[in-house]
Amino acid sequence: MIRLSVPKISALFAALVTTVAIGASSVAHAQQVFRVSAIPDESPTELQRKFKPLGDYLAKKLGMKVEFTPVTDYAASVEGLITNKLDMVWFGGFTFVQANVRSGGKVVPLVQREEDEKFQSVFITTNKSINKLEDLKGKNFSFGSESSTSGHLMPRHFLLAAKINPDADMKRISFSGAHDATVAAVAGGKVDAGALNISVWEKLVESKKVDPTKVRVFYTTPGYYDYNWSVRSDLDPAVRKKLTDAFLSLTPDTPEGKQILELQRATRFIPTKAENYKDIEAAARDAGLLK
Template sequence: MAVAGLASAQAVLKVSAIPDEAPTELQRKFAPLGKYLEKETGMKVEFVPVTDYAAVVESLATGKIDMAWLGGFTYVQSKIRTKGATIPIVQRQEDAAFTSKFITANKAIQSLADLKGRTFAFGAPSSTSGHLMPRHFLLQAGIDPDKDFKTVAYSGAHDATVAFVQAGRADAGVLNASVWNKLVEQKKVDPGKVRVFAVTPPYYDYNWTVRGGLDPALRKKLTEAFLKLDASNPEQREIMALQRTTKFIPTQPENYAGIEAAAFAAGLIK
């Protein structure tokens, strides 16, 4: 009877994601994956949209959601907030060597050095690929965004950063490579007008993280469900295409030590 009690105690798996793209896009990307996880776990899977990055961290910490798609920095924030209780379980193979792309529509900007005195757009303040790691690499290149840029704006999301630059609201900006490639493929950006002029070195980024206290058997089941997803399986092709990967791989807290160090160095974690 104890097992039945456990199942009834948690009949719904609540899942969320950092709002790094428009809410409608997040829902579209998650829908087939949610159906797959329902089949694999035997639970109802509910996608819980959130307003900002901080809300995902808080919802994981307070048990309002069970699992979330986080950036590397948001995972580090959740780890600190929960004293290490949250657990990253899997990431796309691309996330083990992720990059950000610096973009501009200004012909005079050809390198990072040309950004001095310009207006610049990051994504959300808690974004790994739209703020933290680009800031880290700018500082390494001897450019302090707070002192060397004319103004710094935070667009809130990767697709919004492209819109800022395309509309001339910022001389340049930075976003993650995956969203840039998707927007180019979908013809939502004209690479003839907006171009990539610099790319960061690779770093660990996105992962699926579960809350502290989640039933270990369910955590194992979720991990296995992701790891056996196969892009060559016709039924799973759409899931993988929407997640922009061909394979999920295991991940662990240690992978994000570099991001944590970069966040402390940039003063984004006190």
């Protein structure tokens, strides 16, 4: 039997404590990255450009590194959050509903832009014979992503309300994958018309990336709840509060706040809740897009 002297036992214990402390420190350090993503409703470079100032701001407020990870499609943003690979995601109303249903209610919407309380979609065309929704019968039409609220679900919902079944009444429907891609498809004559997020449309017009005298809006939908920043329900409550406070504190009265809000196309952020998206869920079920 090996006997250890008291000094040696003390030294061994100290070494063990140090090893455990280093291990715990490494784990804690590994967790000091807050992982964020967004549905890819615009190009990856544009999403990165829009998020950079917001990410820097949140890093200061959270006291940890904030890392933006682009995803390949809408489904990946849902899976990333519910499988704990992401901590917060910028969802559209429909993708929030999908994530909430898939996770069994374990996704929490924190905040939305004030504009998202009454968001809208626009229908655009270059075809002079198209002036109302009924004129889309027999035409080629493009939605955005299949999982997009403003680029597919709600445009489909309002088409069905107008007694137009896109699958049966249109010559062909396609999915561009993103709002700016829908505009490009319409402008390039690949389709007769398309539908997209009103915010992206206005941004493209303002930046002169589309000529509204050639590509015109012929229908704007009624308002509906849309985008929000959502987190996992098991996120540390203290972190959740810091996040919420950070968003609600943004104001155009400071240079930093002004830049962030302008990039996010928001006048301000306001609290939101899951109940706000019940109509989106109902529309998705009615359209057969959510089982």
